[in-house]
Amino acid sequence: MNSSENFADLALSELLREEGFACSCGKHHKTDVKDIIIGSGVLDQIPEQVRKHGGSKPFLLADRNTFHAAGEKVVSVLEASNIPYSCYIYPQEDLEPNELAVGQAAMNFDVTCDIIIGIGSGTINDIGKMLAMISGRKYMIVGTAPSMDGYASNTSSMISAGIKVSLPSACASVIIADLDIISRAPMKMLQAGLGDMLAKYISICEWRISHLITGEYYCEQIASLVRRSLKRCIESAKGLAVRDPEAVKNVLDGLILSGMAMGFAGISRPASGIEHYFSHVWDMRALEFNTNNDLHGIQVGIGTVLALKIYDQITSIKPSREKALWHAEQFNLEEYNSFLRQFLGSSAENLILLEQKEGKYDKDKHKQRLETILQHWDDILRIIKEELPGQKEAVDLLNEVGAPIDPSELGFSSDLVINTLHAAKDIRDKYSISRLLWDLGELDMASEILA
Numbered sequence: 001m002n003s004s005e006n007f008a009d010l011a012l013s014e015l016l017r018e019e020g021f022a023c024s025c026g027k028h029h030k031t032d033v034k035d036i037i038i039g040s041g042v043l044d045q046i047p048e049q050v051r052k053h054g055g056s057k058p059f060l061l062a063d064r065n066t067f068h069a070a071g072e073k074v075v076s077v078l079e080a081s082n083i084p085y086s087c088y089i090y091p092q093e094d095l096e097p098n099e100l101a102v103g104q105a106a107m108n109f110d111v112t113c114d115i116i117i118g119i120g121s122g123t124i125n126d127i128g129k130m131l132a133m134i135s136g137r138k139y140m141i142v143g144t145a146p147s148m149d150g151y152a153s154n155t156s157s158m159i160s161a162g163i164k165v166s167l168p169s170a171c172a173s174v175i176i177a178d179l180d181i182i183s184r185a186p187m188k189m190l191q192a193g194l195g196d197m198l199a200k201y202i203s204i205c206e207w208r209i210s211h212l213i214t215g216e217y218y219c220e221q222i223a224s225l226v227r228r229s230l231k232r233c234i235e236s237a238k239g240l241a242v243r244d245p246e247a248v249k250n251v252l253d254g255l256i257l258s259g260m261a262m263g264f265a266g267i268s269r270p271a272s273g274i275e276h277y278f279s280h281v282w283d284m285r286a287l288e289f290n291t292n293n294d295l296h297g298i299q300v301g302i303g304t305v306l307a308l309k310i311y312d313q314i315t316s317i318k319p320s321r322e323k324a325l326w327h328a329e330q331f332n333l334e335e336y337n338s339f340l341r342q343f344l345g346s347s348a349e350n351l352i353l354l355e356q357k358e359g360k361y362d363k364d365k366h367k368q369r370l371e372t373i374l375q376h377w378d379d380i381l382r383i384i385k386e387e388l389p390g391q392k393e394a395v396d397l398l399n400e401v402g403a404p405i406d407p408s409e410l411g412f413s414s415d416l417v418i419n420t421l422h423a424a425k426d427i428r429d430k431y432s433i434s435r436l437l438w439d440l441g442e443l444d445m446a447s448e449i450l451a
């Protein structure tokens with residue numbers, strides 16, 4: 001018998017085992033999350049979880065909304081169990097995961113506390129994981145909304161010196177969420193959760209395409225894990241509109257699993273693709289120019305629809321070596337960098353530096369990729385067919401729950417969307433659809449589709 005194990009069919013709780021999984025991809029997959037408790041009324045289990053994880057005095061971190069949603073309950077169960085605690089509630093309405101917020105948490109931290117309990121979703125969890133890493137304490141998250149996939153990840157999406165960055169941080173030992181509370185989260189956060197899950201169609205598709213073209217590491221078991229959980233989400237997604245607890249649980253499970261899948265793979269591939277880079281671009285512009293932006297998952301949902309729109313048209317492309325080489329020959333990196341600086345402001349510098357290291361616009365590297373693309377064009381089309389739903393399916397689902405589907409709903413013009421598609425190539429050193437289109441000299445075709 002093969003020494004590797006099949007874990008793609010296991011339930012979320014079964015993936016937590018201490019020894020992890022020896023995988024046929026050659027990696028050993030393991031998560032730092034020890035307990036996941038999701039259900040009605042489960043916050044009563046916090047005292048026993050605190051003790052189980054070696055805590056005697058928790059430090060609670062919340063904002064005013066999340067404290068109201070779940071913090072009061074956390075306080076009451078701790079008091080009922082005679083567990084002492086300290087608490088910091090952010091006074092500001094618009095909390096951002098930046099130096100100020102981490103500084104506030106650190107300056108108000110009670111050093112006699114031996115475990116940190118974050119109470120919230122995206123922002124509080126990102127800050128809580130940072131505080132846990134800095135203070136060397138264990139971390140528990142009491143989720144208040146199924147809005148993003150960072151619950152089980154060991155990185156934090158932060159804003160440093162006004163620029164969006166992903167920083168290494170602690171991973172939650174315990175994720176606990178009361179379904180009664182998260183089902184009552186603002187509807188926009190439920191919509192965002194669905195958006196961040198729909199993104200997984202694109203992420204898995206692009207991961208496979210990149211594996212084929214660049215030889216990047218890929219694990220089929222992790223991909224199946226994410227696919228299966230996405231399927232469950234989609235099947236019940238309509239129920240989100242009426243806050244059906246089963247639908248909410250499927251989204252939350254899917255988001256937690258996606259975070260875990262990224263940890264298993266050691267890269268963000270299982271959970272993010274071009275749709276996430278669209279969202280990053282909009283966040284970068286918001287920081288730089290004060291333009292509109294929205295919740296991560298809302299933007300990612302819109303990005304997914306845009307990506308599917310492009311993928312729907314891919315079959316109409318007849319790849320041409322001459323056309324691709326001509327386009328690469330015409331490309332002027334200096335001019336392109338000025339576009340990035342004008343479009344993204346100071347945060348363009350990081351993208352320009354990344355290209356100096358990566359050299360994706362290098363003409364020889366382009367030629368090599370192009371030959372692989374031409375040779376495997378049918379395989380690329382097959383992967384797209386296997387992985388992606390039509391654009392209409394995603395639009396109908398988002399419509400069903402009342403989520404925005406069109407960039408114009410965020411006030412974005414088609415010119416801005418086209419520029420976003422171009423800049424999305426440069427956000428990370430990862431192969432995505434905008435890179436494939438550039439390699440083929442077909443980026444203008446895609447721009448016309450988005451116009």
Ligand SMILES: [Zn+2]
Nearest residue numbers: 023025219221
């Ligand atoms: Zn694997």
Ligand SMILES: [Zn+2]
Nearest residue numbers: 148149196300
């Ligand atoms: Zn996401």
